[in-house]
Amino acid sequence: MWTGRKTMLTEEEKKEIEAELQEYEQKNAACIEAMKIVQRHRGWLSDEAIRDISEFLGMTPDELDGVATFYSLIFRKPVGEHIILVCDSVSCWIMGYEKIIQHLKTRLSIELGETTADGKFTLLPVACIGACDEAPALIIDGEVYGNLDKSKIDDILVKYGQGAG
Numbered sequence: 001m002w003t004g005r006k007t008m009l010t011e012e013e014k015k016e017i018e019a020e021l022q023e024y025e026q027k028n029a030a031c032i033e034a035m036k037i038v039q040r041h042r043g044w045l046s047d048e049a050i051r052d053i054s055e056f057l058g059m060t061p062d063e064l065d066g067v068a069t070f071y072s073l074i075f076r077k078p079v080g081e082h083i084i085l086v087c088d089s090v091s092c093w094i095m096g097y098e099k100i101i102q103h104l105k106t107r108l109s110i111e112l113g114e115t116t117a118d119g120k121f122t123l124l125p126v127a128c129i130g131a132c133d134e135a136p137a138l139i140i141d142g143e144v145y146g147n148l149d150k151s152k153i154d155d156i157l158v159k160y161g162q163g164a165g
């Protein structure tokens, strides 16, 4: 089994990454999973986190950062408590993406890619989430919501602690 070099990863993070490394022949293939693991623990990946992971995997921070930039769900800056991923692929476009995104931006007072001032929500676009038959759709914290309209969005935001507006 591949063993890591000096790193500031926590014991728990190391254990989880090591379990993933056993699934992959190449450590490069495991690096995305490793980043997801550390992100799950820390919320997002700071330069320090990237350095920790790269040391553990025997990669350079630049190599790892290069991989991270290809994945919209690897966050390199702080994100909100809840991450709203709005599908911007074709079915959702046809079924009213524009209205949905506009309503979310108004309700949260942020643009795509931004986080609310209270740190509660981050709004991000994402490619098809596999709920095309329920378009337009979004994901919050891993849960899929489809057949969206303005009032359904209001209900969803209330559920996540955002008062009706």
Ligand code: FES
Pocket: 087, 088, 089, 090, 091, 092, 093, 128, 129, 130, 131, 132, 133, 135, 136, 137
């Ligand atoms: S296009 Fe939006 S869920 Fe598939």
